Every structure is written in structure tokens, then in C-alpha cells.
Amino acid sequence: MGFSVIRNRISITRGDSAQITLTIRDRVTGRPFVPGTDDRLTFTVKRELSDEVPVVVKTLDNGIIRQKTDCLLFLLPEDTASLPFGTYRYDVELVLASGYTDTVIPPSPFIVTGEVTAHGTI
Structure with a gap:
């Protein structure tokens, strides 16, 4: 695999694919939340936190899909x-329909x- 996730630190080889499981837990019950x-x-x-334009x-439904107990993030080459x-x-960041907002993974x-x-070098 050309990627790893350790304590919210993502490392990926440039141009590789990755499938990363995002598990969100209810803070009160501890149960998975989808x-x-x-x-x-x-x-x-973003390159820097202060950048206005993100790079990814x-x-x-556009790179993140819901599963039964979590979500799957897809990074493409x-x-x-x-x-x-x-x-x-x-x-x-999670924003509920009610407007409640939670950064479930802080800047990492x-x-x-x-x-x-x-690709294309051989």
C-alpha cells in the first residue's frame, strides 16, 4: 500500500490510490454514527491552514461513501x-441537517x- 494512517496522520505516495475508513462515534453513547x-x-x-483554495x-457521495457503521474516503491517483x-x-467536518457542526478530525x-x-516513465 502506498498510504498509511497513524493517529490521524495520513501519508500517501504521490499519484497512488487510498481507501480510508472514517469512523465517527457519538460522543454520548460511543456508538458509530453514519x-x-x-x-x-x-x-x-490545503497546503497551509490559511490558504483559501483547497488542493483536495x-x-x-463525491469521494466519501456511507457504509453500515462508518464512511469510506476514496483518494484517486x-x-x-x-x-x-x-x-x-x-x-x-460534519454538519448535521440541524446546523450542528463538528470538526471530527481537527487539522492534521x-x-x-x-x-x-x-505512470508513463517506462
């Missing part, structure tokens, strides 16, 4: 293929690493 059809879940990557954005190597920042490192073999 966003409903009127809720929003957004994964955002995934939302429910084109999401990172043109990014310079280095450390970026990402977070995951998103590291794009180099590759030796790249």
Missing part, C-alpha cells in the same frame, strides 16, 4: 498526482511522499 442524507461530511486538504476536497511533495493539512498532517516509478 451521516444521513441531509447531513454533510467534508474532507479538505471530498464530500459525501489524480487527487495527488500533480501535488508537490511535502506536508499539507487536512480536516474532516497530510504528507505526500515521492515515488520512484511513475
Whole structure:
């Protein structure tokens, strides 16, 4: 695998694919929570926290799918293929239909690493 997730730190080889499980737990009951059809879940990557324009954005039904007890985030090769190597920042924000908002994963490192073999080089 060309990616890893350790304590919310994502490391991915530039241009690789990744499937990352996002498990959200109810803070009161501890049970898994899956966003409903009127809720929003957004994964955002920026070079710097202060940047206005993100380099990667995934939302429910557009890169994030609901499962029975969690959500699955899909990163595609084109999401990172043109990014310079280095450390970026990402977070995951949940907005319920009621307007309640929770950053379920606070700003965390998103590291794009180099590759030796790249598509089209052979």
C-alpha cells in the first residue's frame, strides 16, 4: 500500500490510490454514527491552514461513501498526482441537517511522499 494512517496522520505516495475508513462515534453513547442524507461530511486538504483554495476536497457521495457503521474516503491517483511533495493539512467536518457542526478530525498532517516509478516513465 502506498498510504498509511497513524493517529490521524495520513501519508500517501504521490499519484497512488487510498481507501480510508472514517469512523465517527457519538460522543454520548460511543456508538458509530453514519451521516444521513441531509447531513454533510467534508474532507479538505490545503497546503497551509490559511490558504483559501483547497488542493483536495471530498464530500459525501463525491469521494466519501456511507457504509453500515462508518464512511469510506476514496483518494484517486489524480487527487495527488500533480501535488508537490511535502506536508499539507487536512480536516474532516460534519454538519448535521440541524446546523450542528463538528470538526471530527481537527487539522492534521497530510504528507505526500515521492515515488520512484511513475505512470508513463517506462
